[in-house]
Amino acid sequence: MTNKLNSNNLTKSEEDYLKALFQLITEDDSIKVGNNQLADYLKVSPASTNNMVKKLKAKNFVVSEKYGKLDLTEEGKSIAVRLIRKHRLWETFLCNYLNFTWDEVHDVAEQLEHIKSHKLINELDRFMDFPKKDPHGEIIPNARGEYYVLPKITLSSLSEGDVCKLVAVNDGSVTFLRYVSEIGLALSSEIKIIEIREFDNSIRIQFNNVTETVTRKFADNVFVKKVV
Amino acid sequence: MTNKLNSNNLTKSEEDYLKALFQLITEDDSIKVGNNQLADYLKVSPASTNNMVKKLKAKNFVVSEKYGKLDLTEEGKSIAVRLIRKHRLWETFLCNYLNFTWDEVHDVAEQLEHIKSHKLINELDRFMDFPKKDPHGEIIPNARGEYYVLPKITLSSLSEGDVCKLVAVNDGSVTFLRYVSEIGLALSSEIKIIEIREFDNSIRIQFNNVTETVTRKFADNVFVKKVV
DNA sequence: TTAATTTGTTAGTCATGGCTAACTTTTTTA
DNA sequence: TAAAAAAGTTAGCCATGACTAACAAATTAA
Numbered sequence: 479m480t481n482k483l484n485s486n487n488l489t490k491s492e493e494d495y496l497k498a499l500f501q502l503i504t505e506d507d508s509i510k511v512g513n514n515q516l517a518d519y520l521k522v523s524p525a526s527t528n529n530m531v532k533k534l535k536a537k538n539f540v541v542s543e544k545y546g547k548l549d550l551t552e553e554g555k556s557i558a559v560r561l562i563r564k565h566r567l568w569e570t571f572l573c574n575y576l577n578f579t580w581d582e583v584h585d586v587a588e589q590l591e592h593i594k595s596h597k598l599i600n601e602l603d604r605f606m607d608f609p610k611k612d613p614h615g616e617i618i619p620n621a622r623g624e625y626y627v628l629p630k631i632t633l634s635s636l637s638e639g640d641v642c643k644l645v646a647v648n649d650g651s652v653t654f655l656r657y658v659s660e661i662g663l664a665l666s667s668e669i670k671i672i673e674i675r676e677f678d679n680s681i682r683i684q685f686n687n688v689t690e691t692v693t694r695k696f697a698d699n700v701f702v703k704k705v706v
Numbered sequence: 707m708t709n710k711l712n713s714n715n716l717t718k719s720e721e722d723y724l725k726a727l728f729q730l731i732t733e734d735d736s737i738k739v740g741n742n743q744l745a746d747y748l749k750v751s752p753a754s755t756n757n758m759v760k761k762l763k764a765k766n767f768v769v770s771e772k773y774g775k776l777d778l779t780e781e782g783k784s785i786a787v788r789l790i791r792k793h794r795l796w797e798t799f800l801c802n803y804l805n806f807t808w809d810e811v812h813d814v815a816e817q818l819e820h821i822k823s824h825k826l827i828n829e830l831d832r833f834m835d836f837p838k839k840d841p842h843g844e845i846i847p848n849a850r851g852e853y854y855v856l857p858k859i860t861l862s863s864l865s866e867g868d869v870c871k872l873v874a875v876n877d878g879s880v881t882f883l884r885y886v887s888e889i890g891l892a893l894s895s896e897i898k899i900i901e902i903r904e905f906d907n908s909i910r911i912q913f914n915n916v917t918e919t920v921t922r923k924f925a926d927n928v929f930v931k932k933v934v
Numbered sequence: 935t936t937a938a939t940t941t942g943t944t945a946g947t948c949a950t951g952g953c954t955a956a957c958t959t960t961t962t963t964a
Numbered sequence: 965t966a967a968a969a970a971a972g973t974t975a976g977c978c979a980t981g982a983c984t985a986a987c988a989a990a991t992t993a994a
Contacts, residue, residue, distance in 0.1 A: 481874045485982055491981060512942075522981090522982060523982075524942070524943085525982085525983070525984075525985095526981065526983075527942095544942085545989060572826070575833055576825075576829035585823075586821070589822065589823075593818060594817065601804035629953080717950075742971055742972075750953090752973085753953070753972095756972070757950095757951075761950095772973085
């Protein structure tokens, strides 16, 4: 009796590369994702990336021409989406059941997403009653691997006078997430753009009856839905 | 801001060896645990074990003399106990919250026990309200690493007429666990020894108003507390 | 359109953790 | 107690996935 937890037998590294490539491709749609971007993103050398990309091409998860841009096959995408599903479900579990704050979940979820067991993740999903979004506001792909991306409007793209609702935050940086919580912003917060200062691109915003000045960089990492 | 999830920076392999050595030492107390036993247990070659033991000795987790028996240092033991704690808490979670049966939990827990995060495991413990025993009846070490071993009396050690209660089962084999469930035995089942057949060492037992014949090998893997 | 810069590739190295084959030490047994 | 068997060790090999250094191709700028 073999113990087939998962037909997918990729290493942690292979999974990391596939997920990273997927994130780069879907977040910056039209832009070319090359070897060096991927290397930068994963904080490894371009040589390492080149090496792994070869392996993933041989396994039919990645396609690219020599010196050309990288892309994922359907199978590659499917693996990446399943990893994202696992990551976001674990983050949700950690926040909603284990008292983790949203800046604490990422690194643990990064480990948990590599656990191989279909039953585990599907039961976890059921246990939480099939949550639609993770603690950062991102949509959780379902068990069939269906994935739709939130249309990402950044806070920085709005104009003076606009009113919006915070729908998601970029979960890439712990310090950013802490900062967001500290000033009192949370998912669903209603934010009004009071003023955009030309001098340094800083933005004066109002929410929960307080006003705050945030930098352009901050506003780039806050995703919103326009209300007015 | 470094992301110190856990001060312990051992690899998965190192952890596996430490845990295995601990299990061998504590389960078969007085008996010498040597290189080959450890290799057998982990299903690797004696050469691999020898290699790893060297590494663990250098890190002060293991002590042994050349050609002598292996032993763990206090630090080595402490790491092993924490792994066992993690393993058993995860098994408990899988059984009690995620609809896993007791034969399904082992392999997934084997992966989950390597996740590095103190907060994760302590919160999981709290979430389940600090369970004392895992689904196989084994005691879960507490957060301070206190570990006591159930006095293990096997079903096979009893005599005709004895009555006992099932307190734990050996969780090493999936087929064994399925077998136990199939015939209707569970933790706390009261079992009476009807007859021990000299011819083949088989044992006729009675429980839940049914009688069954089990082999000596089966009875070796069932741990009980004598009632009469 | 040539030169400089960026991007991508290759070759060769290292650590980890497996392996086999050969050898040595210890233990058993005849 | 000497020979056989078992247990432990060592040397040397392999795959994975990092790395640096050197080189080639493509892109950008002068």
